[in-house]
Amino acid sequence: MHRFKKILLVYDDTPSGVTTLAKAVDLVERNRAHLTVVAVIDEIPRDYRMLLTAMTPDEIMNLARKDTSTRLEEYIAPFSETGRISTKVLVGQESIAIIREVLRSGHDLVMKTARGMGGKLGMLFGSTAMHLLRKCPCPVWILKPEENRRFYRRIMAALDILPAEAEESGLNQKIMELTISMAEIEGSEVHIVHVAETPDDHLLLGKLDIPPEEIGKWSRETRNMRIGKLDEFLGRFDLGDLQHQEHVLQGWADEEIPQFADQYRIDLIVMGTLARAGIPGLLIGNTAEKILHRVNCSVLAVKPDGFISPVTLDED
Numbered sequence: 262m263h264r265f266k267k268i269l270l271v272y273d274d275t276p277s278g279v280t281t282l283a284k285a286v287d288l289v290e291r292n293r294a295h296l297t298v299v300a301v302i303d304e305i306p307r308d309y310r311m312l313l314t315a316m317t318p319d320e321i322m323n324l325a326r327k328d329t330s331t332r333l334e335e336y337i338a339p340f341s342e343t344g345r346i347s348t349k350v351l352v353g354q355e356s357i358a359i360i361r362e363v364l365r366s367g368h369d370l371v372m373k374t375a376r377g378m379g380g381k382l383g384m385l386f387g388s389t390a391m392h393l394l395r396k397c398p399c400p401v402w403i404l405k406p407e408e409n410r411r412f413y414r415r416i417m418a419a420l421d422i423l424p425a426e427a428e429e430s431g432l433n434q435k436i437m438e439l440t441i442s443m444a445e446i447e448g449s450e451v452h453i454v455h456v457a458e459t460p461d462d463h464l465l466l467g468k469l470d471i472p473p474e475e476i477g478k479w480s481r482e483t484r485n486m487r488i489g490k491l492d493e494f495l496g497r498f499d500l501g502d503l504q505h506q507e508h509v510l511q512g513w514a515d516e517e518i519p520q521f522a523d524q525y526r527i528d529l530i531v532m533g534t535l536a537r538a539g540i541p542g543l544l545i546g547n548t549a550e551k552i553l554h555r556v557n558c559s560v561l562a563v564k565p566d567g568f569i570s571p572v573t574l575d576e577d
Contacts, residue, residue, distance in 0.1 A: 264292045264442070265400075269363060271355075271373040271389075272300035274336055277406035281374045284404070284411055286340045291446055296346045298337055299362060300329050301355040326350050356392035360572040363399055372402045375559075385557055394534055394553060394562050398570045400439065402561045405528075413528035413559070416440055416449045419518055419552075421456075421533070422490045432533040432565040437498055439561060440531045444503055449528070451505035453495065454521055456514040457487040484509055515551035522556055529559045 270285045272278070282298070289296045302325050316324070333348035340346055351358040363371060376387040386394070390403045418440035420433050437453075444451045488509050495507070510517045522530060534549045553560065 264294070265370040266292065266294045267366065267368045268294055268296045268370045268372060269359065269366075269368040270296060270298045271359065271371070272298055272333060272336060273374045273376075274332065275374070275406070277404075278374045279336075280407060280411060281372060281404050282336065282340070285372050286343060286346070287411070288446065289345050290343060294345065297349055297362075297366070297368070298333055298346065299349045299351050299359065300333055301351045301353065301358045302326070302329055304352060322352070326352075356389045356396070357572055359389075359393065360397050360570060361574055363397060364570070364572070364574055369399050370402060371397055371399060372404065375403050375405055386553060386560075391553065394560070396570050396572050398564060398568055400435075400561060400563045403559060405557070405559045413443070413447045413449045415452065415525060415527050416444050416447070416529045416531065417452045417454055417518075417522060417525075417527045419454050419514075419530055419532040420491070420494070421514070422487065422494055432563065433494060434497075435563045435565075436531050436533060437495075439563065441498065441500075441503060443529065443531065443561065444505075449504075451503055452508060452521075452525060452527065453491070453505060454508045454510065454518065455487060455491050456510045456512060456517045457484050458511075458513060480511065484511060515548050515555065518552050519555035519557075522558055527558050529561060530556060531561045531563070534562045534564060 265288065268285060268289060270282065273281065285296055288294070304322075329350045330348065333350070337346050337348060349362070351362055353361075359371065362368070371393060373390055373393065375385050375390055385405060386403055390401075393401045394403065418436050420436060422433060440451060440453075443449065491507060491509060508521070510521065518530070518532075521527070530552075532549065532552065534553075549562075553562075
């Protein structure tokens with residue numbers, strides 16, 4: 262079971278944020294981990310700028326830190342008896358400050374409540390969440406705002422079993438380990454999904470003149486090959502006690518995965534956000550980016566081994 266040991270939670274005192282805190286504390290207790298709850302303030306917080314005529318910038322920052330620290334302590338107070346929670350005030354641009362704290366302190370999971378609109382009105386994930394999903398070196402768990410639900414009924418593992426990069430980087434391995442771990446903790450039903458872009462997806466665009474029966478044959482052969490590869494990969498894991506289903510879909514991943522998530526009422530998608538490792542400038546794959554723009558559920562996103570964040574500890 263994949264166990265997190267140093268979890269960072271982004272402060273959010275909304276009712277949904279309090280639910281996220283409760284979920285984080287539950288994870289901490291199960292994993293015997295430590296939770297750091299962080300709040301990020303600007304260099305000179307907007308609410309304090311009116312004091313510039315009466316106080317020095319350092320005095321203003323000290324006041325802002327003190328006020329924020331007090332709010333953090335009040336936020337975690339219901340769970341303080343666990344002895345596994347601390348708080349920290351960070352300064353700077355929110356996503357950059359969080360990633361630097363991850364690099365500095367070696368956190369292995371970041372949790373944040375989504376702040377976007379979601380649904381038919383717009384993206385569920387706001388700008389900070391998207392920056393973390395793109396650039397944070399450790400897994401990032403963005404939770405859909407839900408005031409009452411603390412446990413997930415259905416979890417999807419989105420696998421890309423064909424590219425050599427996914428196998429070499431251990432990305433699919435990470436996705437399945439996290440999915441199994443989360444399902445055991447949450448008591449969830451698991452849906453293991455792979456989308457096969459079969460020949461007809463390309464040929465139906467009218468680029469080649471090939472008989473329909475040939476296209477159908479290629480599609481069936483491709484799908485059967487993907488099913489075989491998926492079964493071979495899943496043979497590495499003990500899924501005996503896990504309530505799970507396997508799905509090989511045909512089409513485009515950025516369309517099929519969000520549609521599947523809606524159809525099956527998925528609560529959490531575990532997915533990779535990068536296809537290649539070791540390239541600081543390559544932040545997120547196009548397919549993953551499109552999926553994140555279209556889903557309306559929580560996401561736990563992982564990077565491949567060797568991912569290098571473009572954010573460094575050097576100050577700008």
